[in-house]
Structures are given as C-alpha cells and as structure tokens.
Amino acid sequence: MQVTVLLFASYADTLGTSSIPLELSSGATAGDALDQVRSLAADALPSKPLLAVNERYARPEHVLAAGDEVAIIPPVAGG
Amino acid sequence: MQVTVLLFASYADTLGTSSIPLELSSGATAGDALDQVRSLAADALPSKPLLAVNERYARPEHVLAAGDEVAIIPPVAGG
C-alpha cells in the first residue's frame, strides 16, 4: 500500500523535500514509515520524533491504511 | 485646629455633602474626626470605615495636624 510522509521545517531541510511517497506492506505502522524515511536520511532525523497520522498525533504503533498521510513533526515553536 | 473631612459616593449622599470643615483640639486623631462626622449623621456611617489622611490610608490612631485632609473611604469599587 502507498502512504505519503510529510516533512516540515528542519526535517524538510534535512531530507531536501517536504513530501515522500512510500510503498509499505500491509499492517505497517507509523513507526515503520518513520524508519524508512530515517534510512533515506542516513539517520539524520531523531529516532523518536512526534508523529501524526491524517492530522492527528499518533503513536509509532499506529497501524496505517492505504492513502494515509503520515507527518513527522519537529519540535513545535508556535506563539 | 481645623481639618477638612472628605466624603465620597454613598457616604457623601448620606451626609448630603462631600466636604466638612472640623474644629478639633490639638492631638486629635483621624478616629476623632470620624466620630464627629458620625455624630452629625446620626451614626448612619459605619463605625470602622477605611480612613485616609492627606491621600494615604491611615489608622484611626493617626494624630492629625492643622490643615490635614481626612477622607472617609467607602468600600472601593474600581475596575
């Protein structure tokens, strides 16, 4: 199944892109998506960043569905 | 000696005036000034209101000097 991983701010700079399409096997989790993206970045991303699935915060164990939007969230700095 | 007693808000309404000149003997206190004004008002003023002398809060024992401005302060309601 295919999901989209979104990157922001410093993480987008690190990867040189703000969006990565990923092909994952059925039953894959948000953490699996993170691991794949980290391997693309030679582990330049932290190992336990905040994650969101479809615009809601989610745990790494969250099981993904085809078409999900997974976001890797750098430390937020609003205000 | 002469002092001036100032009245405000409900106390001014009760006494029908906002300023009363008082003749007091030397050594008289803010509390003495209050007692005189209360007797004018048939004790319609409370017995222990806040007092000020020359624009600063003062205790009833505060000894007055000629020309002092004594204020009897109703419960404040600013804001």
Add this chain to the structure above:
Amino acid sequence: MRTALVDRPIDVTALANEVASASNGASVLFIGTVRNVNDGRAVTGMEYTAYRGMAERELAAIAREASEEFGGSDVVVEHRLGALELGDASVVIATAHPHRGAAYAASRYVIEQLKRRVPIWKREHYVDGTREWVDPTRQANHAEQAEVSK
C-alpha cells in the same frame, strides 16, 4: 510606565502600542467593561467617581509594585471616570515583558490591587430607573447567601 484617570473613552490600541517594543515578546491587555447584569440585576449604565488625587497616587504605586515584582514589566493603566454605557471599557491594563509569565502576573497583580486599594466608586443605573452605589463587600455576602440557599 504610566497610569491615569481619564474622562474620555480609553483607546485600547494606543495602550497596546505604548507597552509594545522589540524587546518585549509578550503583551497582556486586561479590559474591564460595563456589564449588563451585576449581582443579578439588569444594569443600563454606570457612573464612576474617585478621590482623584489619592486614586492617582495609589494607581501609580500599584504599577510600580507590579513592575518591580515581575521582572521590570512595562505597565500602563488607564481608568475611566464619569458616565459609562454598557460595553464601555472602565479600565485597561497593558503589561509587557520579554517573557509571557511576567506579563500575565503583572496584569493580574494590577487588577487585583486596583480593586482592593484604589479609591474609586461606581453607581449602577438599573432598568427600573433606580441607581445604587456598588458595595463589593456586600455583594460578596449576597453571593454567599445565594450559595447557602441553593
């Protein structure tokens, strides 16, 4: 730092600008307005009066205390006197500081002390045409009695 009793509408934006600066990351504005209901009675307007000299002195002292106690916060306060209509601002407190904790704390300090110490009084005008001086000490009793009678 500036405090004043004023006899005209308070310009909230002007006060916000007055405390704003490139070194202050946080501003807090408190705006007190005339409510249409107080202590359970329908209000149509309000009249504020003060022991002017003493009120100015106390208000200035409170602003100084707030600034000293909370990291040198900038503090500007205006309190309006005279006849006010529903929704009019009776008091505006503007505080600012590099960090928000101090700006909030200074704001809160000023309004609590103002309500305790500054010799200002207000007379409410009610829908039935009557007017009454507000006595916060008596209102507290009413509220307590209402609590008890529930």
Add this chain to the structure above:
Amino acid sequence: MRTALVDRPIDVTALANEVASASNGASVLFIGTVRNVNDGRAVTGMEYTAYRGMAERELAAIAREASEEFGGSDVVVEHRLGALELGDASVVIATAHPHRGAAYAASRYVIEQLKRRVPIWKREHYVDGTREWVDPTRQANHAEQAEVSK
C-alpha cells in the same frame, strides 16, 4: 469562538471587539510579538510555517477546551504565518467572560497548549545573515546549562 491561521497582519482591535459583549465584564488579550533577541542572539526577522490542516484543527480544539474548562469563555485566536518583522504580532489570543479569573485562565491555557501542541515552526533570521529553525526543547537545555554555569 474562532481560530485561524492568517497570512496578513493581525488586527488586535478587531479581535478585542469580537469577544467583547455587554455580558462579558472582562476581556484579556495576549499578544505575542517577534523579539529582537532570542536565546542570546540578535534577531532581525522571523519566518513562520505550519502543517496547516493539523495546526488549524489543534488550534480549534484548544480554544474549545479553554472555553469548556473555564466557564464558557469566549475565545478567539489568530496565529500569523509567513515572514514577520521585529515587533510584528505572531499570535493574538482574545478571551472574555463575565468574570476576570476565567478570562485570564482561558488565555493562559490557550498560549501554553498552543506552544506545546500546534504544529507551527519558526525560523529566525540573525544579524549575521544566518537563519535557524527554533527548537524550544534545545533552548531549554541551553537555559539550564546557563543556570548551572552561573
């Protein structure tokens, strides 16, 4: 209740008016502005970016929570995105309630939660021409180290 991410300057007066009403005796405005110094470095400007859909959703949730937790306070929040100059308001939070305690508490709740949960990021531009994404978790460490080294 209204929350928004905006790409233009925030109109503080409009937000104040939006929460003002004849039944609310107290309004509190929090205004966060771009500071000229952060974490000890001279700043010349700031760039805000967001995960827009999620940030809007989180911001709305926070405003709802603040209103529910603090007596039905009115809550209006705007957070600006894009390029900001020194002194520009990045966020304005307006809360209002018949009583001031709830208005202050709701205001504080919104800014603390916003800084914790809303996916917004900022890149500071420094005097020396460099730019850096702000990481509050790393700044906290710096501050702690500074404390320890005193």
